[in-house]
Amino acid sequence: MGWIPCSGYSGTKNKVEKMEAQDSLVGQIKATTGKLKRNSSTKSKDTSKNGNPDHIAAQTFSFRELATATRNFRAECLLGEGGFGRVYKGRLESINQVVAIKQLDRNGLQGNREFLVEVLMLSLLHHPNLVNLIGYCADGDQRLLVYEYMPLGCLEDHLHDIPPGKKQLDWNTRMKIAAGAAKGLEYLHDKANPPVIYRDLKCSNILLGEGYHPKLSDFGLAKLGPVGENTHVSTRVMGTYGYCAPEYAMTGQLTLKSDVYSFGVVLLEIITGRKAIDNSKSAGEQNLVAWARPLFKDRRKFSQMADPTLQGQYPPRGLYQVIAVAAMCVQEQANMRPVIADVVTALSYLASQRYDPNTQHTGQSSRHAPGTPPRNRRGQ
Template sequence: MMLSLLHHQNLVNLVGYCADGDQRILVYEYMQNGSLEDHLLELVRNKKKPLDWDTRMKVAAGAASGLEYLHETADPPVIYRDFKASNILLDEEFNPKLSDFGLAKVGPTGGETHVSTRVMGTYGYCAPEYALTGQLTVKSDVYSFGVVFLEMITGRRVIDTKKPTREQNLVTWASPLFKDKRKFTLMADPLLEGKYPIKGLYQALAVAAMCLQEEAETRPTMSDVVTALEYLGVTKVEENNETDNNKKEEGEDERLKL
């Protein structure tokens, strides 16, 4: 099995399997916090508290690192093909690990540019060129990452028929908003209650927009995404330090007044 050959801190460990008659069961390591979907899109049903901004960015960075390993370290490269919130599992400290490699496909080798295959995966997460032609590349995963990252930023499902018609498809709803920086705050999950760094929100949405480019060639590689998310984390720390310094200065001013 493919997963038994892949080892990375952001991929689930395969403990074993059970084969009995026509029954086949895979046994993964136990992930205490379930899936990202449980904490992001199924809050009411699972009685979970909303994830804070820092945790969302931590999960995004770890998941991106897992995809980077599959695309750029595994030999031959592996295309995950079913990247979505329910396939990102979380341990006790909310470290993410990719699971369910049932649709994973060995990437193109020997100078080939793509793998031709039957279109599979979950509606809404598939890259447009893959959905239209069945031509699969690592950039197909990059698009799927962009969709999930946008779900993490907005708290919205990629397809939600309960919303007004124009807002049912997350990517279609977000596309015009990407073009107007003044509307970026409208895209932040209301459950965050405004508790996020503005610069961090702008940068996160910029990463999502790059991953969701219509043309596969214009999307970044996962190593580029990992680098961008690491920089986003650094910026977050710097912003927090600036805020703390400003608060200290304000406190000193107040004392001087007294």
Template sequence: MGFFCCVGKSNKNNPADADKAKPSLNVNKKKNWISKDDQLSLDVKNLNLKEDGKGNCKRAQTFTFAELAAATRNFRPDCCLGEGGFGKVYKGQLDRINQDLAIKQLDRNGLQGIREFVVEVLTLSLADHPNLVNLIGFCAEGDQRLLGYEYMPLGSLENHLHDLPCGRRALDWNTRMKIAAGAARGLEYLHDKMKPPVIYRDLKCSNILLGEGYHPKLSDFGLAKVGPSGDKTHVSTRVMGTYGYCAPEYAMTGQLTFKSDIYSFGVVLLEIITGRKAIDQTKPAKQQNLVAWARPLFKDRKNFPQMIDPLLQGQYPVRGSYQAIAIAVMCLQEQPNLRPVIADVVTALNYLASQKYDPGIHPVQGSRRIPS
């Protein structure tokens, strides 16, 4: 999987002198051990990744395993924030930098491995955008692989849309549009601003993290892939991602394009609008797949109110909701060439996010109200 020409920060972790690291091995002959920086270089070398040599990588710190173990109280269960394909994520307080971190530890028996670790470090080494999570540092010590990100206090978008705990209020319409627009801007950066441009390949609600004021940031770039260049139309690769978010043409052929991300974004936007999960096996068979349930409703605008999350209590703008659904419909076109480019999606969602809905002024859609 040829990836970025850079040695340093990965999608989530980077050595403090990552921009100076070389994809070669410096072995201390006297002590016969490999330094932490060189261990990452060895990972890069083994994966046939190329060095940039232009010094374009952001600096990230190199952490020792002992430091991260102490920060998480030896990875105590009560510090665990969640678990994914990479491994478990812990909250930790690192005294050296006096900062809270989200620390992701590679599960050596998990679904993802060294390749994803390196890709994440390299991706975030080249990335710099307010809607992408910041990598603070990483640990590549011996067989340990850990990433240290900025801590996002509000968790993931998934936590605020689905299975809400008692006492947590549902996101209002304005906040939903703010999150959708911010996530789209992060994706636009990957597609249009990064050099080389990147296909995210794993856009989903659980990978959109929320900071103070519900500021969204894309995270988890282990599956990211450099997009096609020159006269190439796609990248052929093993099908990876999450069921329910994968574009149909990618799932069938393994041909990955930027429009594959647009489809995934359409699924996320539909989740934001409806409050439903992409895949929900607790629902009747015909409603378990969100896109399959929504497609018949797309055909007539009279059906659109049926798609709005009932937890909004009817407090949403009719015109704005129709426009948001229309954007999702375009992103979810089965033919990839009919889907919009991300810049157009950003323009449309920025507009919707700027149109503030005030239930005290605008009418409440009574037909969609449910008991508190």
């Protein structure tokens, strides 16, 4: 699924800017690095041997090299496609590694600006729950991104339209994915300096590695967040319909809490197995958040929200707690939503409480989850 204006209207397609040579692109990337101060862990990974903190770790590849890796972008190497273009599985002989290669559609939605942002963000930001960018290609008007290969695909593939015979996500795996995705978002909000607003959190952008380890991907819409006395960043409204926070969709004022809302939608998808927007359902059930809000008010109806494919194999207390977290995240008033660090605390606790369907003891402790940390990080 590619990205579209949050209002749901396609509007005029973005003009794809053209560059004359690869050197021009590399120069733009390096010129922008000063805008993002890296924390100590990032510096240690990205600083070059001569101590230059502006070193870009991502490698540059020729188009010929990437074409060879994907056997000229053959159909059998195709992993998926969306509004940005197509993603192929390939093997790069120069580094002896299987990779995922995203070939941006030259006439598509993701233009040169988003390409630059993606390279910049993923070159400077590193965390176990962010996808690793290996390199990029900017030969002529070709724009390609090379990532680590994530063998289990995206979260969307494991929640929606699952083919017969494919393994369903159990409760423990869902909580592990939710907690890991929240940790990736927490890194962007609380560890990056200045903070980074992801702006396009959705199930198709959460990739899964071995053991269902989640990583956030696709940073083409990411924005540097507000600093100092500023409470928001004003920008054109972009994202994916169904995931955008209402205040951002209406005003274009982007805050860290906009990401928290999007995370709440993803969490609801993990809990219910429903899509954020599903036009195949009746009018009152097409929008996931609108469908869920009345159910939030009655704890006796929480069991109706559990994904039927779980077949009742979940801890009731754990279900109530994770629904409560989702309900807080998708509150209409941004200042009523929790900071992502509080969400991480709650979900990490739930993920640590292993549920065993074969025993009566569910692993849910009678004691309450540990207290949440103070809300003095970056509240908006």
